[in-house]
Amino acid sequence: xxxxxxxxxxxxxxxxxxxxxxxxxxxxxxxxxxxxxxxxxxxxxxxxxxxxxxxxxxxxxxxxxxxxxxxxxxxxxxxxxxxxxxxxxxxxxxxxxxxxxxxxxxxxxxxxxxxxxxxxxxxxxxxxxxxxxxxxxxxxxxxxxxxxxxxxxxxxxxxxxxxxxxxxxxxxxxxxxxxxxxxxxxxxxxxxxxxxxxxxxxxxxxxxxxxxxxxxxxxxxxxxxxxxxxxxx
Amino acid sequence: xxxxxxxxxxxxxxxxxxxxxxxxxxxxxxxxxxxxxxxxxxxxxxxxxxxxxxxxxxxxxxxxxxxxxxxxxxxxxxxxxxxxxxxxxxxxxxxxxxxxxxxxxxxxxxxxxxxxxxxxxxxxxxxxxxxxxxxxxxxxxxxxxxxxxxxxxxxxxxxxxxxxxxxxxxxxxxxxxxxxxxxxxxxxxxxxxxxxxxxxxxxxxxxxxxxxxxxxxxxxxxxxxxxxxxxxxxxxxxxxxxxxxxxxxxxxxxxxxx
Numbered sequence: 001x002x003x004x005x006x007x008x009x010x011x012x013x014x015x016x017x018x019x020x021x022x023x024x025x026x027x028x029x030x031x032x033x034x035x036x037x038x039x040x041x042x043x044x045x046x047x048x049x050x051x052x053x054x055x056x057x058x059x060x061x062x063x064x065x066x067x068x069x070x071x072x073x074x075x076x077x078x079x080x081x082x083x084x085x086x087x088x089x090x091x092x093x094x095x096x097x098x099x100x101x102x103x104x105x106x107x108x109x110x111x112x113x114x115x116x117x118x119x120x121x122x123x124x125x126x127x128x129x130x131x132x133x134x135x136x137x138x139x140x141x142x143x144x145x146x147x148x149x150x151x152x153x154x155x156x157x158x159x160x161x162x163x164x165x166x167x168x169x170x171x172x173x174x175x176x177x178x179x180x181x182x183x184x185x186x187x188x189x190x191x192x193x194x195x196x197x198x199x200x201x202x203x204x205x206x207x208x209x210x211x212x213x214x215x216x217x218x219x220x221x222x223x224x225x226x227x228x229x230x231x232x233x
Numbered sequence: 234x235x236x237x238x239x240x241x242x243x244x245x246x247x248x249x250x251x252x253x254x255x256x257x258x259x260x261x262x263x264x265x266x267x268x269x270x271x272x273x274x275x276x277x278x279x280x281x282x283x284x285x286x287x288x289x290x291x292x293x294x295x296x297x298x299x300x301x302x303x304x305x306x307x308x309x310x311x312x313x314x315x316x317x318x319x320x321x322x323x324x325x326x327x328x329x330x331x332x333x334x335x336x337x338x339x340x341x342x343x344x345x346x347x348x349x350x351x352x353x354x355x356x357x358x359x360x361x362x363x364x365x366x367x368x369x370x371x372x373x374x375x376x377x378x379x380x381x382x383x384x385x386x387x388x389x390x391x392x393x394x395x396x397x398x399x400x401x402x403x404x405x406x407x408x409x410x411x412x413x414x415x416x417x418x419x420x421x422x423x424x425x426x427x428x429x430x431x432x433x434x435x436x437x438x439x440x441x442x443x444x445x446x447x448x449x450x451x452x453x454x455x456x457x458x459x460x461x462x463x464x465x466x467x468x469x470x471x472x473x474x475x476x477x478x479x480x481x482x483x484x485x486x487x488x489x490x491x
Contacts, residue, residue: 018456057361084367096362100350110366113267113373158366 004069005030006166006197007054012063014046014053022061023049027223029216031166036192037199038208040226041218047201048092048170050218054199055089055168056080085114088159092170095155097143104130104139107157116162129157132187149175156187166197173207181207205229252450256379259371271377278381282343283388289338290389294396297334301325302401303408310410318412319420326397327429328488335390336440336477339382340470344444347378348469351452352462360453370453379445386441387434428491436484443476
């Protein structure tokens with residue numbers, strides 16, 4: 001895999017959003033088209049903050065973050081929004097769904113807001129996403145009625161309803177169960193085959209060995225390339 | 234007030250001003266964007282802040298008619314000054330009590346709900362989720378509330394004033410005040426000027442906007458934990474009331490000048 005980096009971090013310092021304390025320092029990392037990255041590390045090492053920083057959601061303490069070649073620190077609002085539309089993000093622990101909206105409306109929101117594609121196709125696209133996530137029967141429910149496992153699937157479909165080039169996921173397999181793990185690996189494998197770059201933050205490398213091809217671990221405030229067992233190279 | 238109390242107050246005022254400018258800028262620059270999402274949100278907030286407050290506002294209009302107009306009419310008639318009924322009515326109900334009372338109803342029923350909703354959304358990370366989807370949180374969460382509350386306070390105030398005017402006359406009639414409906418409404422017509430309508434519209438829309446902006450600011454402006462929501466809501470209520478009174482004071486000067 002080669003080509004221009006879709007995400008590039010140059011000497012980036014990742015901060016804890018709440019306290020402003022540096023969690024990971026001197027990060028030099030890039031992801032290109034079609035890569036499947038797994039970023040590991042012990043709980044509390046800063047994986048989630050690192051992922052949010054790589055997605056441009058958290059401001060780095062220092063260094064340069066480039067999304068699709070654009071330096072986010074100096075990019076216009078229009079460019080930043082255009083970058084975010086090319087990038088999907090799935091938050092941990094239930095995916096941070098919008099509790100006032102139904103499951104179907106959560107998935108449809110990015111489509112309606114950005115008016116992506118022809119309006120006549122939107123219901124079919126939402127229905128297809130619901131069917132792929134095995135959520136058709138609960139489409140009318142509010143997220144609070146679902147288990148965290150299903151909420152996480154809604155969050156994935158919300159991130160994928162507009163075609164993305166990079167998909168970042170924070171601990172997607174927590175509480176998924178054996179069937180759930182297979183489902184996630186299937187869906188993410190499909191995404192990778194269509195050329196989407198996938199970046200997963202996790203504290204367990206084992207489920208990802210069949211699909212991932214790049215590995216790194218956060219250890220001692222550093223992001224280090226690693227083998228599939230999580231041992232730094 | 235000590236210097237340590239003034240500085241945070243000024244900082245809050247500055248932040249609130251900046252939040253207001255950002256909201257206005259988004260309101261203008263994104264007015265044509267995402268109408269399929271923002272339109273239904275405005276309708277939903279109009280329903281909650283406006284239509285659903287009609288019974289409570291009607292009840293307060295009746296109470297205002299009884300307390301202010303009924304009592305005043307009876308009192309003025311006793312001293313033979315019932316030709317001032319229209320003046321009292323316009324000054325007290327149309328210019329002052331009607332807008333302020335309506336703003337308090339909307340603040341209590343809808344403004345606080347906004348602060349709780351947005352504070353909870355902030356604490357649960359929904360704001361970051363919106364940003365991750367390329368959705369401007371101010372456009373999605375704040376703009377519909379500002380538009381809906383501005384329109385709601387204006388419409389509800391008009392409704393409250395109409396109820397108060399009619400019920401006030403009914404109470405006066407029940408007290409055998411020698412005043413015909415034609416004379417009563419003629420007095421109102423004589424006292425009301427076109428500036429009253431313009432200033433009433435501006436003032437009530439501003440009350441609604443102040444309530445919405447202050448509550449949204451407290452819900453969204455800084456990272457919150459779920460346990461902080463109650464505190465920011467109560468702070469938002471106090472600052473909304475202060476904001477409305479300050480706007481009222483500015484309009485009082487306006488009334489004196491025109």
